[in-house]
Structure formats: C-alpha cells, structure tokens
Amino acid sequence: MTTPSFDEQAWQAVISRDKRADGEFVYAVRTTGVFCRPSCASRQPRRENVRFFALPAAAEHAGFRPCKRCHPHQAALSDPRVALAQRMADHLEAHSADGDATSLAALSQTFSYAAGYVQEVFKEIVGVTPHQYVEALRLRQFRHALKSHESVAEAVYHAGYGSVSRAYERASDRLGMTPAQYQKGGPMLDIRYTTADTPLGTLLVAVTERGVCAVGLYDDAQAALSALEREYPQAGLSRQDEALNAVLGDVLSAVMAGAAPAHDLAFDVQATAFQWKVWHALQQIPRGETRTYSQIAHAIGQPTAARAVATACASNHLAVLIPCHRVIGADGALRGYKWGTARKAALLAREAQTEPVAAG
Numbered sequence: 001m002t003t004p005s006f007d008e009q010a011w012q013a014v015i016s017r018d019k020r021a022d023g024e025f026v027y028a029v030r031t032t033g034v035f036c037r038p039s040c041a042s043r044q045p046r047r048e049n050v051r052f053f054a055l056p057a058a059a060e061h062a063g064f065r066p067c068k069r070c071h072p073h074q075a076a077l078s079d080p081r082v083a084l085a086q087r088m089a090d091h092l093e094a095h096s097a098d099g100d101a102t103s104l105a106a107l108s109q110t111f112s113y114a115a116g117y118v119q120e121v122f123k124e125i126v127g128v129t130p131h132q133y134v135e136a137l138r139l140r141q142f143r144h145a146l147k148s149h150e151s152v153a154e155a156v157y158h159a160g161y162g163s164v165s166r167a168y169e170r171a172s173d174r175l176g177m178t179p180a181q182y183q184k185g186g187p188m189l190d191i192r193y194t195t196a197d198t199p200l201g202t203l204l205v206a207v208t209e210r211g212v213c214a215v216g217l218y219d220d221a222q223a224a225l226s227a228l229e230r231e232y233p234q235a236g237l238s239r240q241d242e243a244l245n246a247v248l249g250d251v252l253s254a255v256m257a258g259a260a261p262a263h264d265l266a267f268d269v270q271a272t273a274f275q276w277k278v279w280h281a282l283q284q285i286p287r288g289e290t291r292t293y294s295q296i297a298h299a300i301g302q303p304t305a306a307r308a309v310a311t312a313c314a315s316n317h318l319a320v321l322i323p324c325h326r327v328i329g330a331d332g333a334l335r336g337y338k339w340g341t342a343r344k345a346a347l348l349a350r351e352a353q354t355e356p357v358a359a360g
C-alpha cells in the first residue's frame, strides 16, 4: 500500500466537501479562475482543472480570485506558520501602494518576528519572497487599472509604483510590452494564424512577422481562436491557411512525431530573463524523458526556485516547441498543463512509445 499523495488526499476532501479540511488548503479551478475552501457548496469542478494551494495568498499570487460563496479567506488556518504567512499577505495587500509598510523591516516590526524568519516563513509557504509578492500584486493592479481605461499615469499611481519610469522599468519586461502598448491590447501587432485537426485536438499556430507567437492545442477551432483573441485582444488576427502551410507542417510534425523543424522557426514571444532561462532548460529535455520542477530549478542554477519554474512553465506560449509538458511533480503527478492535463498525459505517452522522426 502506498500513502496517497497530498493532491489525492486533498481531492478526496473536495469531493466529500469535508469541513475538517477547511483551513488546511484551498483549491483553485482553472476554468473559472476562482478558489474555494474544500467544503464549498458550489458545483464540483473536474479534477484536471483543479490546483491546490496551502493558503489563499498563494492562490491569489497565481492569479485566482476568492469565491464569493465560501469566502476561503475567512477559514481559520490550522497551521500557525501558514496563518502567519496569510496575515502577512493580507498586510501586503492592504499596503501594496506603500513601499515603507511592505519592506521586510516593516513586516518584522508589524508581526514581531525577526526579518529573517518573516522572509523564510513567507517564502516557504507562499513560494515567493514578500518583495516578489508585492511586485506581483502591483503588476496585477497596474494591469487591471490599464484595462479599466485609466490613463497610464493614473494606473501608475493606483498600483503604487511611485513614478512612471519605475512602472515602465518594472512592468515592461513582465507585460512583454510597454504599458501604453498593453493598454491598447497590442494594436501594432499583425497576427496570422491557422489550425489543423490532430488526435490531440485542434492545433493552433500563430505568427507575427518576427516569428511564431502562439502554439496550442484546443478542443476545437473556435476555442483556439478565442484563446488567441484573449491573449492579443486588439491585434489584427487573420486566418491564412495557405501562407502558413509550411510552418504548420513543421509544427505539426514536431508535435505529433517529435521531428526537428525542417525550417528555422523563429519565436516571437515576450518573456522575462528568468522565463527564457527556464524555457531554454526545457528545450534540453530529450524527447521521451521527463524532469521535475526542482530538477529544472537546479539546472538553471537556482535550486530553490522550483515554484517559480512551475509558473514559468505555465506561462509558456509555445506548446511542445518549448516542451513544458516534460516537467512533472517530484511524486510523478502530472501537475497542470495550460492546454489540459489529459493532453499532457497523451503527449508523454506518445513520446514514450515512438522514436523521433528525422527532419525531412
């Protein structure tokens, strides 16, 4: 008999709406963007769309919103270290626009623990330092303010960046474009795309004039187009099957048979230096093999960054070309996949069985 993994136990608690598990963890649902306490009475999600987090702040950091029905924030946390991390996260959220109140020294003073301990507990439980947490909060607020059509200057103010230049410096590399471009939804971008039906779903390939900007697998062509529209809300999108035939063929054989692209495929994806580092490491994983998040963290020389590696994997735009599906949990669990865990399993199964095909 093997002991069920944390995820399995957590899932059992969710299925049985076990009140005793409230405060032990929260679960987040990818399709709705909402996270709940285990006992929430709302409709039960499908297992493959669920992620578990030790505390609400970690779920929020990953971009999920608290459920309005079960108020997962208000569940009493059973572990005192987890409770402390959550109180710190609440404090950071309340004061995110105030650089003085969010410093390590201020946290140490507010919660009466040594700065080193404050940092250690927060990092261990939330997965990032308090500083990184505040940066992510600000970026989220900034993004939200830009999308709600505030001027860039107002958005800068509301997100607590202090100055426009600092906002540009901080936000540009994460948004992948300048704030003004982001506000306009990337209007300068001309994106051409095509799709093909595969045994793994509808394959979408999209390119800019500089290179491939999106590759994904979806349930159907409509879902593929919707995903592309969400990613580039105001770019000009045009379907061009014939012009993209060669690129599509390349990507298709890479996805289905592991063939190296016959043409030199340039990528046009915006990313931080850290994301590039992770994605480059992913490209070194041989077909048919897998690595754990922590092995990738070691490979890039940042052994404690396993969670950040997972986040970078989740932000990959180029399915299979950057093989984030080859990274799995240390316990062998698949964890998540942007294009569906079932597809991750199917891709790995294919790769385990078939030899790669030489470029033609």
Ligand SMILES: [Zn+2]
Pocket: 035, 036, 037, 040, 041, 042, 067, 068, 069, 070, 071
């Ligand atoms: Zn709920």
